[in-house]
Amino acid sequence: MSDRQREPYPSDGLGASHPIPPTNAFPDLPEATIARLPEYLRALHNLADTGHDTVSSEGLASVAGVNSAKLRKDLSHLGSYGTRGVGYDVALLIEQIETVLGLNQGRAVALVGVGNLGHALANYGGFVSRGFRIAALFDADPARVGEPVNGLAVHHISELAEVVAAEHISIAVVATPVAAAQLVVDDLVACGVTSILNFAPCVLSVPDGVDVRKVDLAIELQILSFHEHRKASLTALPSLNATAVSDSEAVAT
Amino acid sequence: MSDRQREPYPSDGLGASHPIPPTNAFPDLPEATIARLPEYLRALHNLADTGHDTVSSEGLASVAGVNSAKLRKDLSHLGSYGTRGVGYDVALLIEQIETVLGLNQGRAVALVGVGNLGHALANYGGFVSRGFRIAALFDADPARVGEPVNGLAVHHISELAEVVAAEHISIAVVATPVAAAQLVVDDLVACGVTSILNFAPCVLSVPDGVDVRKVDLAIELQILSFHEHRKASLTALPSLNATAVSDSEAVAT
DNA sequence: CGCGATTTGTGCACGCCTTCACAAGCGCCT
DNA sequence: AGGCGCTTGTGAAGGCGTGCACAAATCGCG
Numbered sequence: 001m002s003d004r005q006r007e008p009y010p011s012d013g014l015g016a017s018h019p020i021p022p023t024n025a026f027p028d029l030p031e032a033t034i035a036r037l038p039e040y041l042r043a044l045h046n047l048a049d050t051g052h053d054t055v056s057s058e059g060l061a062s063v064a065g066v067n068s069a070k071l072r073k074d075l076s077h078l079g080s081y082g083t084r085g086v087g088y089d090v091a092l093l094i095e096q097i098e099t100v101l102g103l104n105q106g107r108a109v110a111l112v113g114v115g116n117l118g119h120a121l122a123n124y125g126g127f128v129s130r131g132f133r134i135a136a137l138f139d140a141d142p143a144r145v146g147e148p149v150n151g152l153a154v155h156h157i158s159e160l161a162e163v164v165a166a167e168h169i170s171i172a173v174v175a176t177p178v179a180a181a182q183l184v185v186d187d188l189v190a191c192g193v194t195s196i197l198n199f200a201p202c203v204l205s206v207p208d209g210v211d212v213r214k215v216d217l218a219i220e221l222q223i224l225s226f227h228e229h230r231k232a233s234l235t236a237l238p239s240l241n242a243t244a245v246s247d248s249e250a251v252a253t
Numbered sequence: 254m255s256d257r258q259r260e261p262y263p264s265d266g267l268g269a270s271h272p273i274p275p276t277n278a279f280p281d282l283p284e285a286t287i288a289r290l291p292e293y294l295r296a297l298h299n300l301a302d303t304g305h306d307t308v309s310s311e312g313l314a315s316v317a318g319v320n321s322a323k324l325r326k327d328l329s330h331l332g333s334y335g336t337r338g339v340g341y342d343v344a345l346l347i348e349q350i351e352t353v354l355g356l357n358q359g360r361a362v363a364l365v366g367v368g369n370l371g372h373a374l375a376n377y378g379g380f381v382s383r384g385f386r387i388a389a390l391f392d393a394d395p396a397r398v399g400e401p402v403n404g405l406a407v408h409h410i411s412e413l414a415e416v417v418a419a420e421h422i423s424i425a426v427v428a429t430p431v432a433a434a435q436l437v438v439d440d441l442v443a444c445g446v447t448s449i450l451n452f453a454p455c456v457l458s459v460p461d462g463v464d465v466r467k468v469d470l471a472i473e474l475q476i477l478s479f480h481e482h483r484k485a486s487l488t489a490l491p492s493l494n495a496t497a498v499s500d501s502e503a504v505a506t
Numbered sequence: 507c508g509c510g511a512t513t514t515g516t517g518c519a520c521g522c523c524t525t526c527a528c529a530a531g532c533g534c535c536t
Numbered sequence: 537a538g539g540c541g542c543t544t545g546t547g548a549a550g551g552c553g554t555g556c557a558c559a560a561a562t563c564g565c566g
Contacts, residue, residue: 075515101482
């Protein structure tokens with residue numbers, strides 16, 4: 001059960017110095033696990049930068065903010081290369097996770113909508129440092145076309161098809177106003193983009209085979225607001241350092 | 254079972270013209286439901302703006318992008334004010350959800366870190382239009398202090414305590430670099446902030462009673478990358494409009 | 507060379523969430 | 537006034553995810 005480890009994979013010559021499994025075909029990874037792998041990866045990079053060669057599930061779990069049992073189960077799903085009694089090889093695990101996530105290919109990402117948020121995203125270094133390359137910027141406003149943002153010139157949205165094809169773009173970030181989002185997404189899908197990260201606060205309809213993830217900042221705040229509201233209605237239990245919390249909004253118990 | 258509807262609630266005089274239930278104490282709302290309520294709320298506002306007075310669970314569900322059964326169960330958890338054979342009263346449901354989420358209080362939010370992302374967030378209209386008020390901006394860089402952003406002057410982080418107290422701030426958005434995030438959060442917690450929306454790509458440790466939600470843009474992209482990777486390894490099934498998808502990255506089947 | 511300390515990998519049980527399917531209730535039309 | 541069609545609200549079943557607890561495996565040391 002542990003001998004399918006040494007098998008170099010054929011294509012995608014990225015000069016990997018570690019033995020890597022076939023990698024393709026992870027059809028049945030639990031979605032919850034997938035969502036946590038990036039967090040593990042980030043934690044592992046931190047560990048590697050601070051000179052750690054190996055790490056125990058307990059150690060990695062605490063840095064990643066999860067349960068150690070959950071971590072082990074997650075890693076076991078992708079073949080698990082830990083050593084009992086020792087822990088996990090940090091470098092190997094990094095490469096393993098990056099391979100599973102398909103990050104060692106420097107994926108090209110398009111960003112549509114260069115407004116406030118779009119600007120911030122284009123300048124955000126976190127994308128580049130974590131396996132992505134912002135390959136092109138688009139906007140519908142002719143006044144913005146040509147404007148240089150973080151070293152890239154903004155394309156007009158009408159050039160979408162050719163640029164997407166030329167740059168082999170498969171992932172797009174939508175940071176347009178709500179009114180434009182669905183139109184842009186339709187164009188993106190028509191161009192062959194199959195993964196979309198949507199910042200516009202609306203529901204997008206896409207055909208099967210296209211993945212959409214949504215980030216809605218107001219929704220996050222509203223969820224926090226609920227918990228805040230609920231905490232306020234439980235006014236009674238004296239929290240530890242609640243010296244400054246004595247609001248006047250105490251609801252009648 | 255439907256007679257606990259007409260009961261005006263005592264405090265919190267916000268001039269509500271609709272009958273609203275006691276509202277406080279929703280201790281056992283499923284977390285999954287809470288996370289969806291904001292989406293329902295947004296969809297309902299859209300419906301109200303387009304002249305709809307009532308909506309069926311089917312209709313609202315499709316606009317909100319969920320299953321109609323799920324929607325009904327979610328709404329049933331908060332007392333459910335639908336009319337069989339008709340549907341839900343849009344305006345009433347809006348008020349109901351806003352009350353549950355605690356949005357009709359115009360919650361004050363602090364934003365810490367006025368860099369690229371912080372600027373974008375400060376200028377983002379979506380917060381204000383959905384029940385929040387950005388009450389104060391903070392940064393550790395003395396060069397930024399005093400700079401006006403969207404009509405607000407940036408405070409130095411050292412003024413956190415007094416401003417938080419003066420403005421009754423209970424929610425904070427952290428948009429600082431990773432290195433500063435934990436320090437800022439410790440300060441926030443010490444000032445009595447009990448809900449934090451974290452944009453820094455790191456795990457924050459907070460005491461019990463403090464809620465943290467995290468938004469990591471790179472993680473979202475990495476999750477998409479995995480699905481992209483998986484789709485690429487399943488090269489075989491001919492998708493519908495895949496004319497432009499004929500990449501050269503076809504992995505060996 | 508063997509033993510103990512340590513850590514991984516996993517079977518199992520529990521709880522949450524989703525989904526189906528249908529009874530109960532409401533309004534409208536005749 | 538009565539019946540019919542439509543929609544809500546909910547019981548029950550199934551699936552997914554989590555966490556416990558322990559067997560299996562590996563290393564280091566005497």
